[in-house]
Amino acid sequence: MTIQFFAILLLACIGCGSEHHMSLMEKIERAAPAAAAPATDSGVRLFSVLSRQDKLAHFPCRGCHTDGFNLSAAAKRPQERRSHWDVELRHAPADVMTCATCHDYRDLNHLNKNNGEAVSFDEPSAVCRSCHFQQFKDWSGGAHGKQFKSWTPPRVRYNCTTCHNPHRPAFQKRWPVTYPSVPRRYP
Numbered sequence: 281m282t283i284q285f286f287a288i289l290l291l292a293c294i295g296c297g298s299e300h301h302m303s304l305m306e307k308i309e310r311a312a313p314a315a316a317a318p319a320t321d322s323g324v325r326l327f328s329v330l331s332r333q334d335k336l337a338h339f340p341c342r343g344c345h346t347d348g349f350n351l352s353a354a355a356k357r358p359q360e361r362r363s364h365w366d367v368e369l370r371h372a373p374a375d376v377m378t379c380a381t382c383h384d385y386r387d388l389n390h391l392n393k394n395n396g397e398a399v400s401f402d403e404p405s406a407v408c409r410s411c412h413f414q415q416f417k418d419w420s421g422g423a424h425g426k427q428f429k430s431w432t433p434p435r436v437r438y439n440c441t442t443c444h445n446p447h448r449p450a451f452q453k454r455w456p457v458t459y460p461s462v463p464r465r466y467p
Contacts (some may be wrong), residue, residue, distance in 0.1 A: 329439040333401040370448040380449035382407050382446065408440045 346371070371377055382390035384399075391399040394410040409416035419440070426443070428436045 282413075322452070329405065332404065332441060334438060339426055342382075368447060370450075372445070403439075404441045404446065405439050412440075413449050 369377065369379065380392070381394070382391055384390045387398060389401075391401060391404060391407045393399055393407055399406045405416060405419065419437075426438045428438055440449075444451075
């Protein structure tokens with residue numbers, strides 16, 4: 281009995297030959313999703329995000345903004361103010377953040393990271409992580425945000441702007457929903 285115990289213990293320590301045992305994180309890092317933008321800048325695709333660009337009502341931006349991003353000219357032309365009448369930036373104070381903080385004023389069909397790098401509208405999380413790095417870390421690890429479809433590869437997640445309005449990301453206060461009254465059944 282003792283000899284069997286030590287034999288099993290020895291085999292457990294040695295392992296099953298030269299095959300490398302991968303941790304769960306190593307397996308996730310090696311899994312290649314089907315399609316979409318990488319979720320990190322490291323080049324390792326942990327998961328994909330749902331496409332957003334085809335759902336934007338005013339895309340491509342260059343359809344109207346042929347001369348780039350000129351706020352002072354837009355203020356003088358009422359027709360340009362009307363096209364974005366519903367956009368109100370309530371993300372950060374005006375001295376900290378303007379439209380050009382996230383929108384690439386050189387090419388309006390792209391977003392802008394805080395280091396000046398252009399990003400596709402399908403990758404808003406790359407822009408959000410510039411300031412919200414802790415939330416991005418939680419999101420990329422699965423603790424923040426929603427999984428779309430399955431947890432098994434290929435993984436697809438909702439991006440930040442699926443749930444959060446980028447111009448007003450905080451959720452509005454809401455009253456809790458009450459359950460409908462169900463009549464009790466008596467024997």
